[in-house]
Amino acid sequence: MSGILLADDEPAFQRLTGAWLRGLGHDVRVVGDGDAARAAFAEAPADLVLLDLAMPPHHDPEAGLALIASFAPAPVIVMTGHADHALALKAIDAGAWDFLAKPVDPDILRIVVARAMERAGLARELAALKARDTGAEDMGLIGTTPVMAALRDLIRRVAPTRLPVLVLGPSGTGKELVARALHYASPRADRKLVPVHCGAIPPELLESELFGHLKGSFTGATSDRPGLVETAAGGTLFLDEIGEMPAVMQVKLLRFLADGSFQPVGARAPRAADVRIVAATHRDLAACVADGSFREDLYYRLKGVVLRTPSLDERPGDVPLLASVFLRRASNGMGQFTPDALGWLTTRRWPGNVRELRAAVECAAALAPQSATGVDVGATDLAFAVGDPVADLPTIGTPQTLEEEIAALEYRRITETLARTGHNHTHTARHLGLSRVGLLKKLDRMGLR
Ligand SMILES: Nc1ncnc2c1ncn2[C@@H]1O[C@H](COP(=O)(O)OP(=O)(O)OP(=O)(O)O)[C@@H](O)[C@H]1O
Ligand SMILES: [Mg+2]
Known part of the structure; x- marks a missing residue:
């Protein structure tokens, strides 16, 4: 976006006003009719449009009024030789920023243009801020x-x-x-x-x-x-x-x-x-x-x-976060995963990636039992939601003590790493800083071998 689009069919006005605005440091494009104005704006939007209301082919102010909306969000300053109060009101009503009667006083034009450009700048900053938000x-x-x-x-x-x-x-x-x-x-x-x-x-x-x-x-x-x-x-x-x-x-x-x-x-x-x-x-x-x-x-x-x-295979570490956000959205903040659910989520492969994970969480949240604190989504709910065999689920209880909590965490880390390495024991042990024998002992204890 840059500069002013000047739409007017009078060559003398085009020349003089164009030169005056350029002299003020603006970049000006000049067109001679409504269709050309619309096309020029589509090709490259302007910061500000100066629009003569009565241009070819209709020379009809009403047709000019209909044009105003097509330049949004740029401010449009309407100019016309047939200045009258009613037309000015109609133009403002149609979205024009200001209205100038011809012959246009250059000093008034300078002020009106400066104010409109200032507004265009503010509108852009606001849009950028919103976009950043x-x-x-x-x-x-x-x-x-x-x-x-x-x-x-x-x-x-x-x-x-x-x-x-x-x-x-x-x-x-x-x-x-x-x-x-x-x-x-x-x-x-x-x-x-x-x-x-x-x-x-x-x-x-x-x-x-x-x-x-x-x-x-x-x-x-x-x-x-x-x-x-x-x-x-x-x-x-x-x-x-x-x-x-x-x-x-x-x-x-x-x-x-x-x-x-x-x-x-x-x-x-x-x-x-x-x-x-x-x-x-x-x-x-x-x-x-x-x-x-x-x-x-x-x-x-x-x-x-x-x-x-x-793919989610390349970033398994994001699965718990993604799942938690989807659950929060699906349950209006009134849902939680049981520890076995988190373990299950991070162990499973997600060939359908985030879309599949999201659908699974949303489905499980809808089907899981309600408790006093919201819905409790367990591994069985999730497995059911994706159509996995529920009977094969490894079971670990909800941790109560510190020791149980550590065991649950250990279970999760190990199953997650196994999934990532394609169940390669040597690689899994290396990732976790364990010896191969140490890992195998843990797997035996957890019933994962
Ligand atoms: N990083 C992410 N964070 C949050 N939600 C995500 C993320 N990636 C994907 N999604 C969600 O997953 C679903 C699928 O995403 P999207 O439609 O952008 O995928 P796509 O790559 O275009 O897939 P396709 O090739 O099938 O069209 C959407 O509901 C989207 O909101
Ligand atoms: Mg897509």
């Missing part, structure tokens, strides 16, 4: 393990840039959350984040969905319709399941990525939109390139930066 820390990306800390750090560093981001990782690992975190930690946070599920839209509709269409361009196109790319102007377009994008669309997307231009279905001239691209897939895109199902040139365009979301 709900930003990467709190964007729902839970995890304190080093891989998650590194991911968060990358998000923070990449978010302010315009680089396209490719988010890769197994299913259920939070790729969509990463896309959201990127958007809300970026200077585009006050604009839209528009998700597109490339696999869910029928291939024949995808082009019109993305790039829009003109009235009559195909059967059923009864009016002009902007595409998601235009909706996302100034913001972020999240291309989810990019690996599912049909080959014909890959070419068109490539062009858009290369120069920001696209062609609505049925349009003769290309249009432009300033959009930040984040794409995601659980597929191995490099393999898709190798087998010819994904264009190599598009692949390289998309991976300005690659962010990888780790």
Whole structure:
């Protein structure tokens, strides 16, 4: 976002006012009609819009009023030669920041512009603050393990840039959350984040969905319709399941990525939109390139930066935290895991990753018995929730004494490490600082051999 967009059809006014504003140090773009103003704003939003109400093709102030909303959230200063009180009120009612009668007094223009720019600056700061509040820390990306800390750090560093981001990782690992975190930690946070599920839209509709269409361009196109790319102007377009994008669309997307231009279905001239691209897939895109199902040139365009979301296998240490947060949310803060439940959660493998863990906890919380202090979710509830055989559960009682508590902790550490090492005794012993014999003795005692 930068500068002033001046929309007026009189060449003399364009020239003089443009020069005056530039002289005050503003960056000014000039357009001569309403459609051009809308297109210029979509291509690159402005901090402030100076809008003549009666421009071609209608020269009708009412049509000008209808334009005002399309520049949100930038303040719009309306100017017109047909100044009258009623029109001024209508303009303010339609969302204008201020109203100036022509001929515009340069000194008044300077003051009004300065105040509007100040407000635009404040609005941006507020949006940035809000974004920081709900930003990467709190964007729902839970995890304190080093891989998650590194991911968060990358998000923070990449978010302010315009680089396209490719988010890769197994299913259920939070790729969509990463896309959201990127958007809300970026200077585009006050604009839209528009998700597109490339696999869910029928291939024949995808082009019109993305790039829009003109009235009559195909059967059923009864009016002009902007595409998601235009909706996302100034913001972020999240291309989810990019690996599912049909080959014909890959070419068109490539062009858009290369120069920001696209062609609505049925349009003769290309249009432009300033959009930040984040794409995601659980597929191995490099393999898709190798087998010819994904264009190599598009692949390289998309991976300005690659962010990888780790599977839960790579960060078992986050399982208890994730589970506790999901339980807290599912039980309005009135739930707890029994110690055997925590042991079970950290021992089990989670092929469906966070999505599976979350569903398991939510289901178990709904089914578990209520006690005076809320719901007590035990290992059996969880095993039942994921469809694991309940009979095989190792049983350890709720610890009462310090000794029992230590035993429970020991049990948890050992089972968790066994799971991580694929039940390799030598590696498990090394991780825990035990001798192999020492570990085997403990396993015997716990009935885990
Ligand atoms: N780090 C995380 N912290 C909190 N919740 C998470 C995290 N990762 C994933 N989730 C939750 O897990 C579920 C799946 O996440 P998401 O939809 O982002 O996964 P995905 O990687 O896009 O999966 P897919 O490839 O199947 O689309 C969501 O409910 C999400 O809120
Ligand atoms: Mg997803």
